[in-house]
Amino acid sequence: MNQNPKNQASLIWNIADNLFGAFKKYDYQNIILPFVVMKRIDSVLQPEKEAVIQKHTQMVGRVSDDGLDNFLKSAANRQFYNTSPYDFTKLLEDSDNVFTNFQMYLDGFSPNIKEIVQKFGFDENLRKLKSNKILYLILKELDKVDLSPNSVSNHDMGYIYEELIRKFSEQSNETAGEHYTPREVIRLMTRLLLDPDKEKIAGDNKIIEIYDPACGTGGMLTISKEHILHDINPDAKVYLYGQETIPQTYAIAKSDMLIKGDNADNIKGGTGEYTEDSTLSNDLFYDKTFDYILANPPYGQDWKKDRDAVEAEAARGEAGRFPAGTPAVSDGQLLFLQHMVSKMRPKHDGGGRVAVVHNGSPLFTGGAGSGPSEIRRWVLENDYLEAIIALPTNMFYNTGIATYIWVLTNNKPTHRRGKVQLIDASEIYHKLRKNLGDKNKKLEDSDIEQIFSIYADFAETKQSKIFDTTEFGYRSVTVNWTDDDGKKQKDTEQIPLSDDVDDYFKREVLPHLPNATMDRKKDKIGYEIPFNRYFYEYVPPRSLDEIDDDLQAVTKDILQLLNEVTD
Incomplete structure (x- = not known):
């Protein structure tokens, strides 16, 4: 029977109460999350547990380590296993020796699971659990939570991981958004990313590769694969690739891939050495391009740690990942954007598509000739940008700011070439009954369908505007003039590229400044996307008569109240 994942997450969350007094609150997730990962793995391995133990007894010492590893994976019918006689239930049978037995249990895991557990920095916390006599309590309470595949689907297990991360991050005032994009936002992104290519994805012998350069717990990757297999082509071979800097979320993503039968070696990073793991500094898939790429990279996070590597890469020009240059060091979003474009499958091999979430900064930050403007210019002049969708505010757990999905491709359909579609979906949502952090809105299936239909229709409506790519370009022209006091003045005019200077x-200038001249040597080209301006609707002020009527009505009410008091 399927369990409610929200209830399961709440049960696990309550187990953390046992840590009170022995650990700081910011340590809770580094203890509870690895236990949850191991409990899930333990539940998945349960049906073949005895077969693995028998095979280990039969083959140990008779074959090489690699050979034994292969035999045990075959016995487990998985790419991982545990050879110890213990599981979460049997560990509870000997409370006096639970620490020793638990260590034996950990030692029985296959090397790939040991690596995952190590990423949580579990050894030190395990010793503290022993000294505070909490280990048995944690195992006892967690054994009551059914995380078997028959009760909790892979999709629901992903929800449990991410709900726990959100709660732990909220508790310790950290940023859950570093790890977690709401699943309904991911479902919208996958529709925008994949559905335009339904004909391309359908059919026999299809191999699809999907990449997330900031993959967190891997939710975007797994939901994309599920969408292809469930809604487009159940026979497609879908391969997932991701890179992640944070060891704990890397470990969750990797364990999730193992359990689902994906190649966990395609999740890279997680060493704890930032410049080794950072996508901006070190592309761990430097020799690959992909069919589909999606991500929610950090907003407003500086790239100081990446600076040397990024500037060296940018110096390579078109041969590198940052051919348009670099933005201000205070925000790396447009670096991620360039990186993702560079990872698209070349057009002659079928092309690639990108869906990425940004805040408002990449739309307009930086004047003509600045780093951000030059990156927007590169994106638009190469006709990569297909659409930008404004999401409702308060969609994410850690911020109420406006967010936007950018959709890009190097292989636009004919009717979209040279065009960009802007969609205002900020009023398409349902309210949550109870806030989750800053999140008080959600996208129901009907909302996702409505937004995707607006995109697919590609028509001018109140919520959809279509522009030539050149519409966002302007020429910054320096204007000099002398004021009435004889002082020389200088300013700039932003003249649309479509307009003759x-x-x-x-x-526009001479009627107001008859003695003005232009210094054309200082001309600069700029690009910006003033999204809100295109959807602004003028609301005329109320008439004086209407205001006067309201004032008279209020005055009448006040006089009536005063008369009642006097009487």
């Missing part, structure tokens, strides 16, 4: 100057 001389005509614009005669029409």
